[in-house]
Amino acid sequence: KQEVTQIPAALSVPEGENLVLNCSFTDSAIYNLQWFRQDPGKGLTSLLLIQSSQREQTSGRLNASLDKSSGRSTLYIAASQPGDSATYLCAVDGGATNKLIFGTGTLLAVQP
Amino acid sequence: EPEVTQTPSHQVTQMGQEVILRCVPISNHLYFYWYRQILGQKVEFLVSFYNNEISEKSEIFDDQFSVERPDGSNFTLKIRSTKLEDSAMYFCASSRTGGLFNEQFFGPGTRLTVL
Numbered sequence: 001k002q003e004v005t006q007i008p009a010a011l012s013v014p015e016g017e018n019l020v021l022n023c024s025f026t027d028s029a030i031y032n033l034q035w036f037r038q039d040p041g042k043g044l045t046s047l048l049l050i051q052s053s054q055r056e057q058t059s060g061r062l063n064a065s066l067d068k069s070s071g072r073s074t075l076y077i078a079a080s081q082p083g084d085s086a087t088y089l090c091a092v093d094g095g096a097t098n099k100l101i102f103g104t105g106t107l108l109a110v111q112p
Numbered sequence: 113e114p115e116v117t118q119t120p121s122h123q124v125t126q127m128g129q130e131v132i133l134r135c136v137p138i139s140n141h142l143y144f145y146w147y148r149q150i151l152g153q154k155v156e157f158l159v160s161f162y163n164n165e166i167s168e169k170s171e172i173f174d175d176q177f178s179v180e181r182p183d184g185s186n187f188t189l190k191i192r193s194t195k196l197e198d199s200a201m202y203f204c205a206s207s208r209t210g211g212l213f214n215e216q217f218f219g220p221g222t223r224l225t226v227l
Contacts (some may be wrong), residue, residue, distance in 0.1 A: 031211055031212050031214065032212065032213075032214055032215070034215065034216065036218070041223075042220060042221070043203060043218045043219055043220040043221045044155070044203065044205075044218040045218075046215060046216070046217055046218070049215040051212055051213070052212070053212075089155065091155070093214055097160070097167075097168050098143060098145075098160055098167070098168070098207070098210045098211070098214050098216075099145070099157040099160055099168055099170075100145075100147070100155075100157060100205075100216060101157070102154050102155040102156075103154070104154050105154075
């Protein structure tokens, strides 16, 4: 059964700092890994999708990497801003199915 | 930019009542999903729907739950007889494809409170 873990559970950094969020999963038979952002009481905003054949994806200040064989992904945020404060979730699909299996998230606070 | 919409944003109901949560997926998407998130817990998969039928459902999705795509735009989740433990945020999602290019886009959610 696929399990997704995110470390750390919470992170507080000063504005301008570069940071890394970690995601690990137990079953490497995935098609995709998706990173989301969730603001308090709100929906999930898709940030990046990495397909299993890719090693990384970039969008603006965000860079996500995937090491499928070791079951790990990282989300790198460059030059963090207070507006980046949110919970970041990673999710993997079920391989043979399309359902997403989510981690517990990392709550990020960027201090001005 | 196209987005998934959900109504209502908040629904309060009495235990044992039926509720219908509504979603309008992105218009050219073919795969539809419902997830839920109990306060303080992980987002959990409920059901996926493709080609007018359920393609997968979780253990949570028992006989009290049903989904329907009554027309070309709406996708609904019905809970027949709500329980206290059904209180959660319910998210609808859609994707254009499945498999390798399955990027799912989520709506803002419906907060369901069962009293």
